[in-house]
Amino acid sequence: MTPGLINANPVVHETKARSVRTESTDENSVDEFDALEIFDILSQSCNHLNVVSEDDIDVDNKSSHVRVTFTPTVQHCSMATVIGLCIRVKLMRCLPPRFKVDIRVAPDSHASEAAVNKQLSDKERVAAALENPHLVEMVERCLQERDG
């Protein structure tokens, strides 16, 4: 009864070499949250499908707001909501609670863009989804480290 995969053989992208920054160890300076840091968090799990890139992340440290725009692999990707959910869960776990996280599908990248966006920003539905053991298991599997 397993439904056929919509994108059974996705193109797996090589992870691009990125600028590696050297972190300061100076106690007096403050490292603000930025797009690269969020990207690093996300790239630990779901980057190899090129769903999110560094440019798609906006961070406003002052007002504690993060917006992530992701691009599903194909137009009719049924996994779009799951991918969005994964990103939300990952950020929920890795960012301090003060941050408000907004997750959106990139414009014109998905057939039912509006519906997916609405679903992803609906707190109730996210909470409900996370009570569904099957969904949670799927999300957990997605979030496992790549080499784990």
Place this chain on the structure above:
Amino acid sequence: MAGSSSWIAHIDSFVDADGPETKQAASRDVISKLLLNETITLQQLVVVAGKYLTSSDNTIRARGLLLLAELLHDLAEKPLEDSAIHSLATFFSDRLKDWHSLRPALIGSIALLKRQKRVGAVQSEDVKAIGKSFVDEVEVQALSQRDRMLSLELYECLLFLHGSSIKEMGFDVVVGIIAAIDGEKDPRNILIAFRLVEQLIALFPEPDGPVKENAKSIFDILSSYFPITYNPPQAHRGITREDLSSALLKVFCATSWFAPFCFTEFLEKLSSTLQSAKLDALRYMGHCALSFGPEAVSMFFGDIWISLKSEMFRLEDGILDPKDVQIREEAYSCFTHCVEVSHKDRIIKDQAMGELLKLVLEDLDMVYFLGQVKMDVEQRNGIDYLSADSKVKALGRILGAAARASTAACYFVTKTYFSYLIPSVGSAAESSGPLVEAIIPATGLRATLQILEGANRLAHSLADDCNRSSDDLTSRRWLEPITEAAPVLIKCFIQFAVGGATKMEFSTAGVAGLQTLATFPAVLSPVSEEQLETVLTSLTVSFLDKSRGSDVKDQALGAILTASNLEERTSNFSVDEPPRKRGKVDVLHTVIPKLLGAVQESQSAEPLKSLLHALAALSKHREAVRLIVLQALGDDISSKLGRKLVSGDRDFELEKILLILRSLGGEIIPFCEVGSIDQMAACDVVMDVWRTLGSLCDGLVYIPIDIFLPLMTLVRVTVQKCTEKLQSMILAEGLRVLKRKSSSGHMMTNEPNGCEAPSAEAVEGREWCVALIASVVVGLLPSVLSAEKEYLLRLFVSTSIADLEPVITDVAAQAAASLLNKWQEDKLGRNQGDICTLDEAVVIAVEEGWLPRVEKVLAGNGSYPESVEKLAVRSVYALALTGKALAMRGHSRVSEIAGLMLRLLQSQTTAFKRGKPNILDSEGKLEEASQSAVGKIAVESFGIIVKDHSTFLSKSQNATVKPLYKQRFFTSMLSPLVEAVRVVGNQPSRIWFHRAFASLLSGTSLVAALTEAQKVFPFILEGLSTLCLYPEDSDYLLQMLLALSSFLVDENRGRSIAAEYVQSMVTRLIPLVQYKSSMVVRESALQCLAAIVGLPFTRVFPVKSQVMKAITAALDDKKRLVRGEAVRCRQVWSAISSK
């Protein structure tokens, strides 16, 4: 025969397919043992098992056959009769037709085919029978992976072990194998398939054989794997993509029959957009061309050239990503291989240019380029910019890649290219006018450099390859064009490197050209001795030129270094070869004297520094250079120093001396080897210094600290590596200087063996002399110290507590400790009259010297004048060093010294209590009391004893070291510290002991801490909660955390101890996650928390919510590194909920 029924029962139990597997295997083992020790025979077995072997039930038949097959496998080393083998072979070849029992039939056939001659092998007829039945009856690709693998293994056995028999089958076996491997997808099987094809090709080399006939089909099957795309999971430890790729390459290279199909395939893949496909195509093309040989490849040269050219031109455009750079490398190396092939077996005759090279040189782009070069030369187009045209860049590289392919190719490339440069150049050189700069036009500069570079690489590979026929080495004809062009080239490059070329890139190009010309191997050099001298001189001038940028200077230095290393290498290798053709023209005789001359003449600090640095770099790996440099630099430095000291001028001359001294001590002498000739030279420098100091007219010459610091280093590094004889010479000279000073300057009289303690005033004015002698003593071998040691000890003890610069008192204390560490005593006691024993020496140093100063502090009850405190601090430092010296040689008095330190700490606690009656209301005083200098040094002394020091009391300074002394000291200190903490009631005043413990931990190996885990672990926890009170203790805190984490990762003992303290660990670590003063502490605390998860679940789970709360706060830490650690920590803690 009691067993007869039982082994039959075993057969039954094996054949029973429903039985448990272990039972089946056990039964088989029993039968196999019986067969091996000949209790039963194979015939008996077959008779009994016959009913199974011929059963009409498919499963039972298969099981019966499997039993026979596996037993045959076990009997591989047991001799069997030919008739038995024949009947078995016939049986198994027949069974291959039985689809239901195919797997056991395969296993049995393989076991039979693998039998060796000495135990009875299968006859040729039987091999053919098996082969035929197999080829006819088994359709390999319809089988499961395991069966396919067995089938391919069977083919392997046939081809590799019975090649001659199977060869008679001819066509059939080739077709059979083609069918068997067609469409194979499993990497394990593919590897076998590749091996099969290789062997098949080797087996049928005939040009009209079945392989040649089927070459196209075989290639079609193989080419479907090209390029290999195989991405095993990251943690996968089996076959890799590289294994498959190199196996496939080997098959492709196996025969030139593949040539017609290969190159079409490769060229097609080269035009793909996938980078990895391109890379593989280039790699395969180069290797295949080399193995196929010129005849097979020649018809493809045209296509290859066109594809490579377009690829090379493309790669010069714009910025490349790392993969593109790799492709470029591979493209040129492929091109080089192809050119090499096209020149195979050709000798240098003017007509015999290889086809590919001809194509290249007659290519329209190339012709246009060469024409442009010629035109620029003729019109003397001045150089104002280096062409950025991608075609020009690529064509230059192409010429260079062709030049390094082979001697013949190099000859033709250089001859053709220089023919466009040389004629016009010749006339320009004659006129030697100002336009001489335009000799190599901008268009041709890159190509010239690339070609020379290529020729250089070729020459090196020829010179390094010992097996190469001497023809290539002796016939230097291929170098002729370069030799002819050399005068002009050198002139141009010098113009660029040294002359008025204004642009950086030209200077760089000039230096690069000179470097290439200077670094040809001596046996194959196109330049003459005079030319080489000119080149080296120009490189030196370019390095010394002040107007050049640092890049060019570095490049010139790099060129000189390369040339120097090359000389060193060839002089090492060619011991038995005839002496080098070149006479005395080398870096050693051309460059070094110039650099040394420049040192003499230099007038400002910056160039001098870079000069000295260059000399140090050149002498680092070459003893000969080091010797010259040491002699030249050391020569008159001390006399000059003497003059400067007398006159007291502080001018550049003095600074120069200091720079040279620093360079000698820091960069040159440390590389000398013990006993070598340059060691003598270093020793001479030191002796000169002593003599100069000795000859200074008066004992009261003041030597400022910045002068004698480099002197001290110089003396120390020299002495440390000297032989015994040289050491005693240096020491004796030093003592002579010291004594003369003291007798002439003061009334102090010290007869050679006088043991009178020199007073502090006596030391004054000649402290530099004492400090220098101390630097000598620190590195001496124990055997060198003799009669003077008591005198020296007293001298150092009194100096160490005199009112002098800390540098001097410290080194005196180190020397005193070194003396005690190396004190040699006769086994019989003091039979030599006046030399005192070690115990007496310790009394002199400790009880008469330092102890009284410390006692004053102890007696003072917390209130003492500053001068007393200063003296006490110095004494404690000296005592700590003495403690280390004694601990290292296993002397028991170290415990007394450690006891004294504990008493000091104790006195700090009482002072603390008095100074602060009420903890709550005077923060300031608390700070003050926790920062007493005596307390601090007492804390540090524990670290001093267990830590390693590089400049004194170490193996390299010839100290006596007993193994495991640190562990012993740690264990002996543990109980006293724990006890001391117990006695002191109130928590803040325990801090001194916790600091001391952290300091002790910092130098001890954690193995020692783990052996005492029961005591250490609670002590660490207590330390964590105390040390986090003061920000200045962050280093100690970190030390504690490191120790804690080593407990948490220790599987054997540490974890079981830690498991008992989960709750208290967590309560102590959580505040540290927010520790303000140090981010490293926060990070380490988080790491420790993450490691706690590995402890037993029942202990860890109860604290989960507490930990998660703390980590969530850390997610918002101001430092990113800490946040990252918090994320990881949170992840492992959140994972334990689902248990």
